[in-house]
Amino acid sequence: MGRQRVKLYIAYDGTDYSGWQIQKNTDATIQQHLEEVIGEYDPEFERIHGACRTDGGVHARAQVAHFDMSVDIPEERIALAINGDLPRDIVCWQAEKVRDSFHSRYQARAKTYRYRIDNGEFPRIFTHRYTHFQYQPISLVPMKEAARYLPGEKDFSSFKAKGCSSSHPVRKIYGAEVYSGPDEEIIIEITGSGFLYNMVRIIAGTLIEIGLEKRESEQMEEIIESRDRRAAGFTAPACGLTLEKVYYSEDFEQFFA
Amino acid sequence: MGRQRVKLYIAYDGTDYSGWQIQKNTDATIQQHLEEVIGEYDPEFERIHGACRTDGGVHARAQVAHFDMSVDIPEERIALAINGDLPRDIVCWQAEKVRDSFHSRYQARAKTYRYRIDNGEFPRIFTHRYTHFQYQPISLVPMKEAARYLPGEKDFSSFKAKGCSSSHPVRKIYGAEVYSGPDEEIIIEITGSGFLYNMVRIIAGTLIEIGLEKRESEQMEEIIESRDRRAAGFTAPACGLTLEKVYYSEDFEQFFA
Numbered sequence: 343m344g345r346q347r348v349k350l351y352i353a354y355d356g357t358d359y360s361g362w363q364i365q366k367n368t369d370a371t372i373q374q375h376l377e378e379v380i381g382e383y384d385p386e387f388e389r390i391h392g393a394c395r396t397d398g399g400v401h402a403r404a405q406v407a408h409f410d411m412s413v414d415i416p417e418e419r420i421a422l423a424i425n426g427d428l429p430r431d432i433v434c435w436q437a438e439k440v441r442d443s444f445h446s447r448y449q450a451r452a453k454t455y456r457y458r459i460d461n462g463e464f465p466r467i468f469t470h471r472y473t474h475f476q477y478q479p480i481s482l483v484p485m486k487e488a489a490r491y492l493p494g495e496k497d498f499s500s501f502k503a504k505g506c507s508s509s510h511p512v513r514k515i516y517g518a519e520v521y522s523g524p525d526e527e528i529i530i531e532i533t534g535s536g537f538l539y540n541m542v543r544i545i546a547g548t549l550i551e552i553g554l555e556k557r558e559s560e561q562m563e564e565i566i567e568s569r570d571r572r573a574a575g576f577t578a579p580a581c582g583l584t585l586e587k588v589y590y591s592e593d594f595e596q597f598f599a
Numbered sequence: 600m601g602r603q604r605v606k607l608y609i610a611y612d613g614t615d616y617s618g619w620q621i622q623k624n625t626d627a628t629i630q631q632h633l634e635e636v637i638g639e640y641d642p643e644f645e646r647i648h649g650a651c652r653t654d655g656g657v658h659a660r661a662q663v664a665h666f667d668m669s670v671d672i673p674e675e676r677i678a679l680a681i682n683g684d685l686p687r688d689i690v691c692w693q694a695e696k697v698r699d700s701f702h703s704r705y706q707a708r709a710k711t712y713r714y715r716i717d718n719g720e721f722p723r724i725f726t727h728r729y730t731h732f733q734y735q736p737i738s739l740v741p742m743k744e745a746a747r748y749l750p751g752e753k754d755f756s757s758f759k760a761k762g763c764s765s766s767h768p769v770r771k772i773y774g775a776e777v778y779s780g781p782d783e784e785i786i787i788e789i790t791g792s793g794f795l796y797n798m799v800r801i802i803a804g805t806l807i808e809i810g811l812e813k814r815e816s817e818q819m820e821e822i823i824e825s826r827d828r829r830a831a832g833f834t835a836p837a838c839g840l841t842l843e844k845v846y847y848s849e850d851f852e853q854f855f856a
Contacts, residue, residue, distance in 0.1 A: 353724035403724065425721060435721035464682060464692035467610035467660065468729055 345410040348420060349440045350390075352376070352405045355431040357471045357581065361398040362405065372396075372432055376407070379427040386412040393446040393588040394453060397540075399580030401472055406588040408446040444590075451594035452516060454533040454586040457546040457578060462526040473527065474546075474582030480528055480553035485520040487559035488552045489530070491566060492518035492545065498538055499569035501548070503577065506539035511569070513537060520549065528553070531586070540577055548575030602667040604701055605677060607647075608693040609633070609662045614728045614838065615688065618655040619662070629653075629689055633664070636684040643669040650703040650845040651710060654797075656837030658729060663845040665703040708851035709773060711790040711843040714803040714835060719783040730784065731803075731839030737785055737810035742777040744816035745809045746787070748823060749775035749802065755795055756826040758805070760834065763796035768826070770794060773855055777806065785810070788843070797834055805832030 352372070360368045364377070373390060381387050393406040415423060420437035428434060460466055460473040461480050492515045499511040514535040523529045530546050548565060551557050557575070565573045589597060611629050621630045630647060638644045647666040653659055672680060677694035685691060717723055717730040718737050749772045756768040771792040780786045787803050805822060808814045814832070822830045846854060 355724050355727065401724070421721070430722070430727055431724070433722050433724050433727075464678070465687070465690050467612050467658070467688070467690050469725075470612065470687055470690075471728075472725055 345386075345412050345442075347440050347442050347444055348409055348411050349438045349444060349446065350376075350407045350409075350421070350424070350434050351436040352392075352402060352407060353433045353435055354402050354405070355471060356396060356399050356401045358431065359398060361400065362392050362394065362396045362402075372402075372405075373407075375428060375432055376424070376434070379424055380409060380411075382427065383415070383423060384411055384413045391446050393450045394585050396585055397580055397583075400583045400585065402585040404587050405585055406446045406450070406590075408440070408444060446588070449590055450536075450588050451591060452533055452535055452589040452597075453537065454531065454589075455537070455542045456584050456586050457530040457532075457542060457582050458523070458584070459528040459530070459546075459550065459582060460526065461528050466525050469525070469527070471581065472584065474579050476550060478554055480550065481555060482520060482522055482528060482553070484555070484559040485528070485530075485549045485553040488549055488562040489518040489520050491562040492532070496566060497569055498541060498566070500565050500571060500574045501541045501544040502538040502571060503540035503544065504571075508538055511538060513541070518545075533589075543578045543580065543583060544571075544574050544576075546578035546582065550578060551575040602643075602669050602699075604697050604699050605666055605668050606695045606697045606701060606703065607633075607664045607666075607678070607681070607691050609659060609664060610690045610692055611659050611662070612688040612728060613653060613656050613658045616655060618657065619649050619651065619653045619659075629659075629662075632685060632689055633681070633691070636681050637666060637668075639684065640672070640680060641668055641670045648703050650707045651842050653842055654837055654840075657840045657842065659842040661844050662842055663703045663707070663847075665697070665701060703845070706847055707793075707845050708848060709790055709792055709846040709855065710794065711788065711846075712794070712799045713841045713843050714787040714789075714799060714839050715780070715841070716785040716787075716803075716807065716839060717783065718785050723782050726782070726784070728838065729841065731836050733807060735811055737807065738812060739777060739779055739785060739810070741812070741816040742785070742787075742806045742810040745806055745819040746775040746777050748819040749789070753823060754826055755798060755823070757822050757828060757831045758798045758801040759795040759828060760797035760801065761828070765795055768795060770798070775802075800835045800837065800840060801828075801831050801833075803835035803839065807835060808832040 359370050362372045364373045390407050390409040421434050424434040458473040460475045465475040495514040497511050516533045519531045616627045617625045619629045650663040678691050681691040715730040717732045722732040752771040754768050773790045776788045
């Protein structure tokens with residue numbers, strides 16, 4: 343048979359991994375585990391391409407990836423086949439046969455990330471791997487106010503970590519919400535065309551400092567305008583961050599048209 | 600100062616531990632971690648006593664333990680002090696100074712355990728450590744029917760694993776419920792005076808076989824009456840089990856009077 347492009351939806355607990363992307367000095371990447379498993383089924387398999395290069399410790403509910411498959415597996419069996427051989431903290435939960443022109447990264451129109459803060463007095467044990475624990479009480483209202491400055495097409499250099507390989511610091515934020523979840527959780531949810539290196543974590547850290555009343559919510563405007571990393575807050579830890587969704591043309595128009 | 604007995608409430612993610620109780624061949628026990636931390640504060644500290652000897656891989660939301668403290672720490676600071684030095688997957692979330700006659704194990708009147716089954720098509724990544732994944736659809740109604748045979752003071756030898764050190768197989772079950780949780784979870788909740796070795800996991804395995812229609816719900820009565828381990832179902836994996844609550848006289852009368 344010829345080659346068939348396949349789109350995968352992948353969830354992972356990133357705690358014990360060095361991130362999505364294959365690296366020279368470690369075997370502990372999501373991409374490497376997936377490639378090993380797919381390679382077992384398909385002798386001609388070459389590479390899997392992920393929509394987002396999530397960092398070490400960052401989780402995903404619905405990372406999207408694609409690869410070209412040269413063995414004949416019915417669409418509804420692909421995810422089950424791959425999933426059977428993955429470690430328990432990586433789950434391939436859906437697979438679709440797609441047109442050859444589909445590209446998980448280049449065609450991604452937007453991404454939603456969620457940053458979860460456990461704001462209880464003591465860490466909740468059943469979410470401790472997926473939240474950043476912050477025992478000082480955080481005020482939701484100033485965080486909500488500050489988040490209103492984020493949407494729009496802007497130069498986000500203030501939230502760009504050193505080592506960012508992108509030459510263009512302009513990104514479009516479609517939505518930025520802060521809300522309270524169950525069990526004293528505070529959730530920051532940001533949807534954008536793309537994100538600079540550590541951008542969501544630096545925004546989360548800045549919003550946390552505003553919630554702790556170390557900064558005023560109105561400062562968010564100046565921070566963005568300064569285009570200076572030193573104006574923004576700390577980089578919130580990776581454990582609180584989850585890639586929630588990747589949007590392609592179909593989904594994108596449904597949500598943002 | 601003299602000695603002050605302290606009651607602790609402890610939560611843990613048991614995945615990476617060999618259970619509560621200190622063992623010769625491993626450092627990975629909850630008790631050992633707690634003893635090391637308390638020993639740092641209190642040079643005269645000897646031993647911490649837990650209400651339940653949870654097995655390897657079993658979790659706790661509210662394990663109770665006690666120890667005698669010979670240093671002077673205000674009640675409201677004890678949990679914070681202990682918690683600060685524990686690994687992230689063990690949390691001491693409350694401490695109370697109690698009368699010297701209090702004993703976490705001998706005075707426990709009842710315990711509630713919960714067994715969580717992820718019955719989705721693919722494992723949910725953010726609960727995978729705390730649930731048993733079972734992709735074949737489980738029917739709730741026969742499980743609910745079967746659970747009705749459990750309450751009462753009975754000989755539960757059928758649900759006793761080999762190696763159980765207890766000479767008396769009679770326990771009193773106060774309540775046994777099966778209900779559906781969020782995200783395609785099925786939850787088995789059992790409250791009893793005490794439990795034989797692996798009793799909750801064998802009951803869970805038997806209920807799962809009933810939910811899979813490998814057995815009829817009415818068989819539960821015969822299984823109990825047989826007093827024969829071979830009559831019951833498989834031992835469900837430890838990862839799905841959580842110790843939810845330990846009841847002492849005050850709580851007990853509130854719930855079961």
